[in-house]
Amino acid sequence: MIEFCRVTKIYNRDIKALDNVSLSIDKGEFIFLVGPSGAGKSTFVRLLLREELPTEGRIVVDGIDTGRLRRSQVPFFRRRIGMVFQDFRLLPERTVSENVAFALRVVEAPRREIYRRVPQVLHLVGLAHKSRAKPAELSGGEQQRVALARALVNNPPILIADEPTGNLDPDTAWDIMRLLVEINQRGTTVVVATHAHEIVDRLRRRVVALENGRVVRDEEKGAYGGEV
Amino acid sequence: MRFSTWEFYLREAGRSLIRNRFMSLASISTVALSLVILGVFLLGAVNLNNVAGTLENQVEVTAFLDEKLQAEEIAAVTARIKNLDGVREVNYVSKEEALERLKEQFGERRDLLDSVEKNNPLRNAVEVRTKTPDDVKTVVQELKAMPAVAKVSFKEEIIDRLFKFTKAIRLVGLAVVVLLVGATIFLISNTIRLTVFARRREINIMKLVGATDWFIRWPFVLEGMCLGLVGSLPAVILVARFYKWLAASVYQTLPFIPLLPPDAVLGCIQLLLVGIGVLVGAIGSAISIRRFLQV
Numbered sequence: 001m002i003e004f005c006r007v008t009k010i011y012n013r014d015i016k017a018l019d020n021v022s023l024s025i026d027k028g029e030f031i032f033l034v035g036p037s038g039a040g041k042s043t044f045v046r047l048l049l050r051e052e053l054p055t056e057g058r059i060v061v062d063g064i065d066t067g068r069l070r071r072s073q074v075p076f077f078r079r080r081i082g083m084v085f086q087d088f089r090l091l092p093e094r095t096v097s098e099n100v101a102f103a104l105r106v107v108e109a110p111r112r113e114i115y116r117r118v119p120q121v122l123h124l125v126g127l128a129h130k131s132r133a134k135p136a137e138l139s140g141g142e143q144q145r146v147a148l149a150r151a152l153v154n155n156p157p158i159l160i161a162d163e164p165t166g167n168l169d170p171d172t173a174w175d176i177m178r179l180l181v182e183i184n185q186r187g188t189t190v191v192v193a194t195h196a197h198e199i200v201d202r203l204r205r206r207v208v209a210l211e212n213g214r215v216v217r218d219e220e221k222g223a224y225g226g227e228v
Numbered sequence: 229m230r231f232s233t234w235e236f237y238l239r240e241a242g243r244s245l246i247r248n249r250f251m252s253l254a255s256i257s258t259v260a261l262s263l264v265i266l267g268v269f270l271l272g273a274v275n276l277n278n279v280a281g282t283l284e285n286q287v288e289v290t291a292f293l294d295e296k297l298q299a300e301e302i303a304a305v306t307a308r309i310k311n312l313d314g315v316r317e318v319n320y321v322s323k324e325e326a327l328e329r330l331k332e333q334f335g336e337r338r339d340l341l342d343s344v345e346k347n348n349p350l351r352n353a354v355e356v357r358t359k360t361p362d363d364v365k366t367v368v369q370e371l372k373a374m375p376a377v378a379k380v381s382f383k384e385e386i387i388d389r390l391f392k393f394t395k396a397i398r399l400v401g402l403a404v405v406v407l408l409v410g411a412t413i414f415l416i417s418n419t420i421r422l423t424v425f426a427r428r429r430e431i432n433i434m435k436l437v438g439a440t441d442w443f444i445r446w447p448f449v450l451e452g453m454c455l456g457l458v459g460s461l462p463a464v465i466l467v468a469r470f471y472k473w474l475a476a477s478v479y480q481t482l483p484f485i486p487l488l489p490p491d492a493v494l495g496c497i498q499l500l501l502v503g504i505g506v507l508v509g510a511i512g513s514a515i516s517i518r519r520f521l522q523v
Contacts (some may be wrong), residue, residue, distance in 0.1 A: 049436075072440075074441055075435070075438045075443075076438065076440075076442070077435070077438075078435075078436065078438040079437070083436055083437075088432055089429070089432070089436070091429075091430055102437070103431070103435075103437040103438075105233075105236055106434055106437050106438060106439040106443060107438055108233050108440075109441075110232070150437065153437075154437070
């Protein structure tokens, strides 16, 4: 599903954000991308979304080589990837359901589809009762669920979460993680970039550890620190 | 493109206009002001062009005919001149008619001409108007080559100077119009850049969920067009009022100035101003959003 082949990304000529990274993620996998700040997690995500191109190497996502993608095709490519961020990135002056519907409007989904899908995903993330609330009236966990609903509403085969629990207290973080696991069980490939030790250690999923732009560890049912 | 998508664009544009109402008001006034200046200038240019055009068309070549020609020969020569390339119309003036004209010009002192009446020193002539002022030189050459034509008269220097003058007017006019349109685009794009900047988060999210560049652009372009349209309305009204007032007072006090009648020019100019306003709004916003799309 996601294939990094000897990928190197250099910023400003001498800052190596990723150094010869090769990584293969299968369809339906759930993986944690861990590592200290500056290890290259964000660069990994940006390359995956084709916000940037690798300096060297090849990235293939869902059968598409991002390096060969024409600029005009990038939006259609991004529709295959659901994205969740640490800071939620919701539109503050729109209601919950408007925020979710926004992702469908943008892809020019028919109105009937919007009316059908939005309540569905809001139900999935457990926020059906708050559909008319504005983001400011919600807790952090609830806001992140709205972001999740927005990421899922287009049924993308891949979901990427960049520090999804970074701004949340431990209990709420667990709720979000459980949701991510549930989404993964429905067949979506899930990549979570995080440095939440307890979560990684308890879930025992595949862990890819980055350090200074290199993959230093890649193990099934791994832990954050690497001691199995 | 779906209807509901256009509805979405329009609603987005409206939302933004209302949310940024002070900024919107500022750009509307800017558009209005620029268009007023542009409108007044265009009216001036149209009038100058008109004057230049009439002056150019007044250029006339006179071919004086050989004195010995008989009536039928005169008719044949006149017909031949009329068939020359570049000739628009010919007008035969006999020497008697020429004398009559002269008398008219003398007005009350026409008695001075009584003495020449019996022995008219004037010549039969053909007055020639060319299709375009540029044809004058070739027509003159053709006329000079005709044996039946004794002498050709036209005011070469005046023509050359006139052409230079009218060309300069048109060039300067064009330059000023381009400059004004450019300045208006710049002002609008600056205003819309502020609203785009205020919404960069939203644009970012749109890109994230896979919106195409045009999908993101349209609401802003519509917003710009709306600003241009609303700004052009007061400009159009103001320009029309001004020109009607100007025309009325000129006709009354300075009737020899050939000002074009308001009904003949205003419709066109007003339409043009509204069109430029809308277009400039669209271009201005398209320019200002370009930078934010490059993610």
